[in-house]
Amino acid sequence: MRADVFVGREKELTEVSALLGKTRHVTLTGTAGVGKSRLALHLVRTLENESSADVHVVDLADAPGDLVSLAETVAGAIGVRGRPGVPAPRSLVEALAPRRTLIVLDTCDRVIGAVAALVEELRAVADLRILATSRQRLGLSDEHLYPVGALPPADAVYLLTALADRRLDDMDPAELCDRLGNLPLAIELAAASPDPGTADVFTATSGTWRHSSMRAAHGWSHELCDPKERLLWARASVFSGTFDMEAVKEVCVAEGLTADEVSDTMIGLLDKSVIAGEDGQCGRRYRLPATAREFGAVWLDLLGETGEMRRRHRDHFLNLSGRAEIGWQCEQLDWYRRLVLECANVRQAIDYCYARPDERRKGLELVGNLWFLWACCGMHVPGDNLLQRGLDLERTPGPERTKALWVHAWVSIQRGDLERAERTLAECVAEDPEEHATAYVSQFQAHLAVLRGDVGAALHLIKQARERHRSAGNVFPGFLPTYTVVATAMMLSGSLQQAVSVLREGRELCASCGDRWTLIRLDLLLAQAEHLLGGTDVATASVRDSLRGARLFGDTFSLLEGLEVAAVAAEATEDDALAALLLGAADAARTGTGVPPTRSPILTSLLRMAELRLRGRLGRARFDGLTERGSATDLRSAVEHALQGTIL
Template identity: 40%
Template sequence: METTFVGRHVEIAQVARLMRESRLVTLTGLGGVGKSRLAHRVVEESVAEFPDGLWLVELACLTDPHLLPETVADVMGLADQPARRRAEVLAEWLGPRRSLLVLDTCEHLVEAVASLVDTLLRAAPRLRVLVTGRQPLGAPGEHVYSVPPLPVEDAVALLRERAGLAAPPDGSGGEGGAAELAELCQGLDRIPLAIELAAVQLRTLPPTVLLRRLNDRYHLLTGDGGPVRHGSLRAAMGWSHELCTPAERLLWARLSVFASGFDLEAAEYVCAGGPLPAGQVLEALTGLADKSLLQREEHPTGVRLRMLDTVREFGAEWLSRLGEDSAVRGRHRDHYLRLARRCATEWPGRQVEWYGRIRAERRNLRKVFELCLADPQWSRAGLDLAGTLWFLWVCCGMSREGRHHLETALRADPGPGPERLRALWVCAWVAALQGDLAAARERLDQCRAEDPEGSVTGHVLQVEGMLALLRRDHARAVELLEEAMAWHMAKGGVLSGLLPCHALAALGLLAAGRPAEAVETLSEGQALCEVHGEEWSRAQMEYVFAWAGHVEGEASGALRHARSALASALGFEDLSLSAACVEMIAWAVTEEGDAGGGAWLLGVAQAVRDSLGLPRSGSGIFAPVREQTLTQAVKVLGGAGFDTLFAEGQGSDLGIAVKYALGEKIS
């Protein structure tokens, strides 16, 4: 539930001033003091100062520093890309933009965040960065602002607002005397999170009772002599814990294993058991939400719940005390392994739906990879998961993250087996999509060497055919892909093999000067897509149909098919295919007399390619379309006119550009 923002007027003004004076400002302070809320509020009031972009990246649940640039790029609306120097690519994209990047909760990633921020600030002179964490980054030019507890007046106002207490007209009486409330807030050290948790108790208990219990709770929760981040916050956590029913307490502890949000199905699978049967999980979830320990979020895939980081930490401590840590983490791992396999099974016919659901679980999946690869007994499960999710890495704009997980899993489990073979050919496929042909070839050679029985021969032939296409060896590509298609037809491998081969083979036939055979292959492939409910491969084939129109000089047909392919590609956030479609649309509109629109769209496509780290000239497959469009547009517009419109396209808003490319009205 969204809550109002109370107080902090002085702090907001101070941070805003610092941001005008310094390009890097870090808000520090203990957990629960309100660093994130303050940063959010400052951002809300600073929108007009950053017309070229403002992004908020939450990092509390990110554990792998290698995925930091990927996570930032994802929030910025840039899909996965193959460049190994992702930070430099982000910096180049930001370029001269007057923009703000907010990195929230960074204390566990200090070195990685400091390195990334330094790279971005050096390359993007108009970028400003606002960071929150429990310690400074130590980066060059950093200005640190220590977020203080709330002033007493703000603390009391927050307590009243959250507890639903009316403000007394004389400032002393009412449902809670001002002096008593002020004393309670002082006892809680005026920490916002502690006050919000205490407010739940205040709905049923007077402040005098809470004041008496404050010292008792402090002693109870810190009696082990262990380190304490802050007694008053732990005390407030303890009050909330005591307010919970036994079922809610147990659920709170078990929910701490989730890396981010979760749905009811996940909570029931992971957290049910023993004294908490599955049928009581929903009731306990409702109770935790009512006590402000869970936050409810509306998501396109349905209702999701999440815990604040500090609440999760408290639950994790209790889970460890209960001795259930290993068992519950194991169920968390098992749930997401099961979910991935179910998604792979149900991928036909429900692709966009499953893509949205799995993407919402990215942080939980990352945690599963981390757990599997940290335990030798589960390294094979990590390898299985990396291969099972091939459709995410290949179809859904997540190639860089997929490559990372595949390579890590292959190193962790070098033993032979079907899971390793699948991970090898999937990794080769992803590397080829990224333009890393040498790595793709290396993985294919490994796959052949480790597969004496030829159990994945069709997939090896398929990727080899793709490599031949990228090298413009069209005749060899067609030969390899036709062999792969025959193998997949015999083995029944449709989704990951037969249908992608249809699109690639048709592209090779077109490039080899055999358009009639290409159209026949596409028609057969699209009929299979209809049977199997395959949307992604259909989009690929729609693009190749557009390419056929290009080859035959039929601009209107190419435009129609390219727009159909683009609409589908955007549903999967497949920006590589999207860029190719935009370039094809640029050619078509240029052929139809709109050279200015063609030049502008080429700039749009180039910006997408740059964000993906792809070669500026395009791949061996797509380069001819781009080159022909460029030549024709320059002929009509002149070099200077083309350069101006191309540059405007590069700097345009992607959403507006997509509407234009799809032929929609732009308001």
Template identity: 35%
Template structure:
């Protein structure tokens, strides 16, 4: 059984893509250092294998870190101001929080000891140093393993320089080349007859793992002796005498440059243009961004396949979705060529415009059957959306930044990136000089994604008033969880529409206008529930559900399910409340809405308590607490700070006794997220 971990999760460390070769002494050194040092940084040139070694070490050490092992890949990060957001996202802390994000991150990491793996720090070195210093100072249990081409310079940092692989005929460099060559050409085998030639290839490439892997794939088209000759004749290719480089950097550049030389002219052009992507891309994005001149869009799929065969590009299959990416060192080489071609600005603009179009498409289709697909697609494109936002902010026309930041309201609000969206919106609004539809959209979106203490205080006042109402009417449950609903129906403009029958003019023809109509119904249901008018609340919620069902929409419909379930509790119909509450939770979980999942789980606590299931209700109370924490609003999961929790703690403790109540809450609290949702949906959770 895997170790029990903080938040019931083992972290996000990925499985290794292929066999790990060698590095046993380095792994032993890292293991020893992590036992005594709080920050260990692996340094060395690009391509020497720092990232792979760090991942292997983290996987080997994860049993000791019951708070989980968390990989934060920084090579895609272009804006250093988003470093904290990147760490929060990687560690599954959503950004819907009242706390400053750094403070919320420290709380999130506190508890059982976690291991944070910060990979590729050199381009955001100063920001990494500041963040690591803050985290280590505030989270005593934390250990950090970093990879960087230079030290972070943080007090207490322990450095381990990663050298190239040993070069003897029986050493690791030969073993790595042979393993990768066999993977590329199954008929290849390392024998006594060819071992010396393989060792010579490895020596030409200084035992640098990336260079060895790029060379090994060349065996698909060249015999080993021709491969060796090619390295001999091209050893100094692309090394500028005016810009001397370290020998290892020269060797890596030689290996990449030789791969470049073996590409066709169109493959080289595509390689250069693909370098504008942050993270990965799909075929559609590559066709739009990279076509032009001699490169036709219809040729790009075939060229991608060829670059994949040459190990310049890696292909990632995730079910029906196919994405591509490049190693950061390979990407940097392509970017230099793109600059040399004089195309960098034009291709970056096409990248920006493609993701502006993608955001508009997502908005238009968000309230429809493709909602889950869009949530997953935009999450996969997060790094590219950030890059497009930065391009818009750097453009001379501020309207482009207002438009993109505002158009992404559904991504910021529903997919857990409120803090990041708020930051982009504020930057865009500061640059705006004139009023217009883009400005109106950005203002509305900023209000939508901004949660302030007054929101929680107002919701708590409603919940407290309901306690009094429940006692007066002898309702079966002393408090209803309205706080989550109040957060879901944010927006003064929507509240104004409900109270005064007016609605602002929506800028543009996207999905925001439809969302506003649905949001108005949700606000009506919330206000009716807060007044105890549950029959009317259920009627409005049914209308909301029906309107969403016409569109095939999940996320907003789940709030309709929420209010139907809430009304069922208020009307003494717990079975109905349980059924619709579970429908709401299943939908929220499918679109990655952790805030919504936490709010719905509060409802399920009430429903199970009403049904006479105090033990399950107590377990769900622990689940709810964990989900509120994961959603970045730990205050709402604290047993002492909300009316809802105070009342249920009292009632369930009385029903179960203190010992069993505490144990049941702990059981729910320690479940992993999928197991917790399985329990809430009526299944048997798998233990972590």
């Protein structure tokens, strides 16, 4: 970061300062260009004004690598003299003993062993505090590591705009900062370029106080790595976003690196801050910062392994998608949580396939396997785009294309494009002479018939679909979701009690099969049926169960419809303020997320009647004010209002 610009880091400054008040040795670690040294220097300037201790900064970038010479370098930098004939380390200890001192040992990486030995010697000085900056730990027992991460997005954008001034008029600063990993050094290098948006931060130069380019910064890290660490760094560059150890072993284990060596090699890269680790619900995952990933990709090209690693990456995620499709039958939430983390890698694998004519069928297979992400988990837009793109590229009929067609029809229904869904299903029929997809075609044609209010056609088509799904043993996404069509058709025909019976039967079957997603849809319908039967309390409980489930899966479509059903239930109890607010929130969220309404005629009628009654009781001004307030409420908060049954 340029010496005269320092942005953010309030939290880090406070925490490191507090640590130095209670521990004797803190090491700031982090990837190249993250700003460890700038953070330390800024902290020093603060402490110099607030502390009575002597504060010294020693730059070790070019320091000698033996203990004696290093001790002499440190002594000279802080202006102390030892007694003649006394070894430099002990002489330094004696000189520091009477003082309250803070020494910043900056950039310890190249002389890590000598620095560790010197710090061990300096432990004899009671009032000495040491702040080190290094891409890897010193390895001492009482060392307190403080990882320095990239800037928060808002601070990164502020830094870029402060440095680049008016040269950002034609670009999105947030997008550029994200591409640069929000790293201060990369942002400075881009900002120093005549065109920040297209700057190559690996070769760009600036007046930065240490590294002339990100290539130089990462090159330093590269020198610290052993050959196997360099090899794994290069191979891991094929991953996008985060990745797990299973992926590393399947993709990166090849000539020069065995499965038994991967774990220790990964630890080495973690210790050197080349790779970052993070723990979450799905266990330990890893990430290569954006610029480190690009650096590794350059070396992968030099090794001549880019093609092989890309293919291995594709194969791993194609295999994972197949396992996920099978696992979704009974472990839906686990697979949703895992695949959400893999979206960047999945997209990369799909792009790899789509870019190669002989691989496009595999790309369609991968997209088709992940139908549950596109249709059930709120990812309608990216799924729609990936499906359409693949179908446009791969026109030759085949099982992968047939499956992609019915999945695309399903997503089109979710997105409200019913005409495209009809056309896609017709195309699916024309390309499927052996009728492998007939059950799904009938299922989604029945869904379309229900949305049009054609009860007879819906019941005829869904009967065909259920018979075929049952004979094939296809429980999900086949047989279980058909309960929603059957129940909706019965509600449209006025058979409310029969619809409730069907819905409760479907709920029991979902519970026994572990199908938590269809349960969300059944609960929404049950809430509507119970409401029409006068069971307002049961309806409210059902819609809240649905909202809780939809929230777990990020199911935007069900969340929006759930808000509407919750508004209907609230209006029935004359909780008019909540009902009006939920209507406004649902309408605004539909607009913001690009999910047009694909409601059944029943819900459309319920909403129309609820709104008429609300307008009558509240009056136009009060109703408009509450819906406007709802439109300013984000989806997550609106769902919480509905779950709590009150305006929080």
